[in-house]
Amino acid sequence: MATSTQRIGWIGMGRMGYAMAEWLLKSGYEVSIWNRTKAKAEPLTKLGGKVVDRLSDLADVDVLFSIVSAGKDVKEVYFGPNGVAPNGKGKMPKIVVDCSTISVDDSAEIREQLKGLGAEFVACPVSGNAKVIKAGKLSAVASGPEAAFRKVEDMVLKFAPNGVSYVGDGELARICKIAHNVMLGVVIQNLIEITLLANKMGVPREAFLRFMSNSVMGSMFTRYKSPALVNLDWTTTFTPELLLKDLDLGLELGREWKVPMPTTAATREILQGHIGNAILQKDPAAYLEKDFATLMETMANLSGMKLESENKNVPTGLE
Structure with a gap:
């Protein structure tokens, strides 16, 4: 079980996101979850997950994870009118980890905007699918500030126990x-x-x-x-x-x-x-x-x- 008292926020309950968040909950982490279709997240309440009504409810977590379909979706959930930081203003968690597969340009733009809000950004896409996650064989690759990555590395290893490769700063993980x-x-x-x-x-x-x-x-x-x-x-x-x-x-x-x-x-x-x-x-x-x-x-x-x-x-x- 995890001994960390850090509070985790999670955005995205698709085929991948649900299974990844489930691993964190089973590992003993406190996880608050937002999903566009709230019903998809509700089964995780049985494991202790807290389903929030608004993305802005995740602004105060210690580490925010996201996994959505495209760069525009990441921007929307972070900075949209109903995002974590509505209209790109307000507060963001100190460390934001995105596991989506998005373009290098979108990732760099998001990183710059998060920096302006005082948040460090770790790009951390994963390799596998829901079946691979459930089998405990997911892997990941990460880039961004190394100090920020090291703070979340143990969390990532809970849902990607096959290993997470830190490849350097910036958007190298996206590549x-x-x-x-x-x-x-x-x-x-x-x-x-x-x-x-x-x-x-x-x-x-x-x-x-x-x-x-x-x-x-x-x-x-x-x-x-x-x-x-x-x-x-x-x-x-x-x-x-x-x-x-x-x-x-x-x-x-x-x-x-x-x-x-x-x-x-x-x-x-x-x-x-x-x-x-x-x-x-x-x-x-x-x-x-x-x-x-x-x-x-x-x-x-x-x-x-x-x-x-x-x-x-x-x-x-x-x-």
Whole structure:
């Protein structure tokens, strides 16, 4: 159990945020929570979480964490008319830790505005999904003032026990996370391509992915994604549109720093096509809320294949 008496504020109860805050509560921390849809946070009251009505109720905590979808959302919850510091004025906690995946420019702008309010900003995006968090295998990367990071490091390790890498000052952690998610997009695309190739030539998907995961090319990702690709289980971990956003962030950095990224560019266009094909579904909006691994259906169509679940009990590697 935590011995710290520091009070934590938490913004964001999405697939990631809920599970991360849950770890802090189970570790004995006092956590006050705000979420746009209050009902999503209320189950955590059973663990001692306090759900607040207004973002400004979090202004007096010692450390404020946030994890939301985009840079504009971070700005809104911090400095919006109903933010922690309404209209960018008033009080902010001394240390603010953001775990979202946002652009370098947005992060730098937020850092400067927080500095003007007397707050230190730690960028701390994470690697994994809700299943990874529950399995205790989440990891993180952090940048910002090192002294501020060291004050929150133990907290971060509660929800990211696989380790948190401090990479330096400023927005360096944002660059690491964008690069990470670019690789995520490229790897899932290639994994789908080779799985479909083997499958079309007669190899069961379960057998092929078991071989790949046990090989030198295997990883935590190939293992925990195998059940989805074998059984066509598109339970959402990350949406195609969020992945597209991150590929665009990576390509933007590549253009700015004159680093060619042709593989990323090709993956981005394939993903854009998948998103466009959603219009062929009965409920396009609902389809785009499914997991990004649904890209396999688009690639199967292009391959002249009709996919069916193999109905296999496939281990995730997270047990």
